[in-house]
Amino acid sequence: MTVTFYKYQGTGNDFIIVDNRLQQIDKNNTKRIEELCDRRFGIGANGFILLENDKIADFKMVYYNADGKESSMCGNGGRCIAAFAKYLGIISSTAEFEAIDGLHKARINGDIVYLQMQNVETIEAYKDHTFLDTGSPHHVELVSQIEAFDVKQNGAKIRYGQPYGRAGSNVNFVEQLSNDRFAVRTYERGVEDETLSCGTGVTAVALAMHKGAKTNSDEVSLKTQGGELKVKFEEDKDGYKNIWLIGPAQQVFKGEIEW
Numbered sequence: 001m002t003v004t005f006y007k008y009q010g011t012g013n014d015f016i017i018v019d020n021r022l023q024q025i026d027k028n029n030t031k032r033i034e035e036l037c038d039r040r041f042g043i044g045a046n047g048f049i050l051l052e053n054d055k056i057a058d059f060k061m062v063y064y065n066a067d068g069k070e071s072s073m074c075g076n077g078g079r080c081i082a083a084f085a086k087y088l089g090i091i092s093s094t095a096e097f098e099a100i101d102g103l104h105k106a107r108i109n110g111d112i113v114y115l116q117m118q119n120v121e122t123i124e125a126y127k128d129h130t131f132l133d134t135g136s137p138h139h140v141e142l143v144s145q146i147e148a149f150d151v152k153q154n155g156a157k158i159r160y161g162q163p164y165g166r167a168g169s170n171v172n173f174v175e176q177l178s179n180d181r182f183a184v185r186t187y188e189r190g191v192e193d194e195t196l197s198c199g200t201g202v203t204a205v206a207l208a209m210h211k212g213a214k215t216n217s218d219e220v221s222l223k224t225q226g227g228e229l230k231v232k233f234e235e236d237k238d239g240y241k242n243i244w245l246i247g248p249a250q251q252v253f254k255g256e257i258e259w
């Protein structure tokens with residue numbers, strides 16, 4: 001069966017997106033998803049996203065990592081699917097969509113997409129790192145000379161090591177650039193490599209840096225290999241709420257595949 005796909009990228013985190021409102025895609029074919037995400041034998045992407053109908057929300061997002069397995073929430077993918085929904089005419093400039101971690105609001109202003117993330121109430125702060133879940137699990141640790149840092153080797157060691165084990169975690173390495181700006185490089189679970197940016201990752205970094213008093217700003221800029229992202233939030237007695245991930249999302253090309 002011929003299926004039209006759309007390639008999107010959000011600060012270099014790239015995705016194959018398919019309009020699956022007619023439920024044509026066999027979601028159990030993880031091998032096919034992995035093949036399509038392959039950079040050589042397929043289209044190439046960090047993840048595969050289905051847009052589907054939802055009983056209550058404007059649409060539903062189903063996210064798969066490049067390994068073909070359904071995954072936890074993808075922040076940059078959430079920004080891209082909102083832009084895609086606008087392109088399809090499903091929404092105008094605001095959306096509410098269902099994802100694996102619940103309902104998300106989105107706002108689109110040209111190429112910039114604002115995505116509301118779930119509240120975060122638990123942040124585990126340790127001596128040398130912080131762990132929190134912003135829709136996906138994230139290990140956050142400060143390093144120096146981040147541009148020369150071996151993200152893949154060090155990221156894999158943490159991702160597969162204790163306490164994360166097989167389930168693993170995404171791993172974010174951070175260098176502070178100013179009071180409210182940080183450089184971030186992320187090793188992504190399910191991609192098993194560094195990605196040019198990670199939306200739930202930079203969200204985790206912003207909250208971890210605020211929690212750790214590295215910044216007193218509730219609007220933090222994150223410099224990633226794929227471009228600039230911003231995270232805004234409010235802290236209250238229960239943790240963090242009204243969290244917004246902000247950045248560009250673009251359609252790169254569209255094509256057809258045999259499914």
Ligand SMILES: N[C@H](CCC[C@H](N)C(=O)O)C(=O)O
Pocket residue numbers: 013065071072073074075076077136137170188189190191195197198199200201
């Ligand atoms: N790239 C995604 C993260 C996907 C999470 C996935 N790597 C996992 O946790 O298995 C983002 O922008 O938030």
